[in-house]
Amino acid sequence: MMEKITAKLAILLQGKIPEKIDTENITDEREQNLAKTLNQLITFMQEVHDFIIPLSKGELAEIKISPKNFFGSPFKELHSRLLHLTWQANQVAKGDFSQRVDFMGDFSEAFNSMIVSLDNNEKLLKRKIDELENALSHIKKLEGILPICSNCKKIRLEGTDPKKQDNWVQIESYISEKTEAQFSHSICPECMKKLYPDFV
Secondary structure, eight states: OHHHHHHHHHHHHTTOOOOOOOOTTOOOHHHHHHHHHHHHHHHHHHHHHHHHHHHHTTOOOOOOOOTTOGGGHHHHHHHHHHHHHHHHHHHHHTTOTTOOOOSSHHHHHHHHHHHHHHHHHHHHHHHHHHHHHHHHHHOOOOOSOOOBOTTTOOEEOTTSOTTOGGGEEOHHHHHHHHSSOOOOOOOOHHHHHHHOGGGO
16 A cells, blocks of 8 residues: 555656545555545645646636645635736726736836836827927918919919909918918018119
């Protein structure tokens, strides 16, 4: 009997799960108790094995571990924390940058640093968007063909009768109305020669 028990323990120590010992044919009470205890250990190790293999692959679907299986307690705790961490990561993906992790050592620091960085980048991006929207609201675009008098350079208002003088406005008035540009007046050198030849 001791050889069977030793063989089963050796298999457990190799990280494998052995078959349970058949206790029905054991007559010695002490050997039967020892075999039952070993069978319980095998059951517990099987539960832990069935729990941690999916967990190591990131599969968080809960697999039951007996409440009496104290070997599984740390893994159940890890499972619970990973479920919560997954929930937190989903909250961050939805824009909740208040999430913090405080139970996973170096990972906590990296996770929290990432959240702070994402939060700062989000705020910076929102500021830039606001600045661009403000700038865009100040920009009024002139486009298309402007009907302009080839002599006096007045511009005809869009969609009006070209024969009516009231529909023609100074270029400065037209541009000032359509944009936020303002004009200051001066005289170019060519016009200065034409208009004021004595001052050149």
